[in-house]
Amino acid sequence: MLERKPTESKETQQERYYLVREDMLPEALLKTIQAKELLARGEVKTIHEAVDKVDLSRSAFYKYKDGVFPLNRLERERIVTISMDLEHRAGILSRVLAMIAGLEGNVLTIHQTIPLQGMANVVISVDTSMMGEQLAVLLEKLRDQDGVRRASLIGQG
Structure with missing residues (x-):
């Protein structure tokens, strides 16, 4: 629900939300x-x-x-974009995708550059609405994954 203080002007009014049973x-x-x-x-x-x-x-x-x-509609709109540098070895991207699926993330898009000097950049968009609060866990696991040199969150919406 929306609550506005009467003393605030329209320009400074801030929407406030409440979770109500x-x-x-x-x-x-x-x-x-x-x-x-x-x-x-x-x-x-x-x-x-x-x-x-x-x-x-x-x-x-x-x-x-x-x-x-x-509430489920608001949760559905949780899409993140992650950029990773992956070593050019067989199975690394497949393991990354399996890890995301294992945490109930849904991969929406994948963009991979041609490997240069043994590295490829991969940018993926993931729907995290089913993951709960596991985004930080996902990023940590990606960074620890063999063959992933870098993983960072570059967008969230």
């Missing part, structure tokens, strides 16, 4: 989430159909739609 939420917020899920799954085509189906007013839907999200 579902059974503590008002019915209008829960129904807004249900309506958004119906729309996202394609079970209804319009907002009017969605709010009718969950018995919610359109004004309540529009009031809350941009401020309430299921």
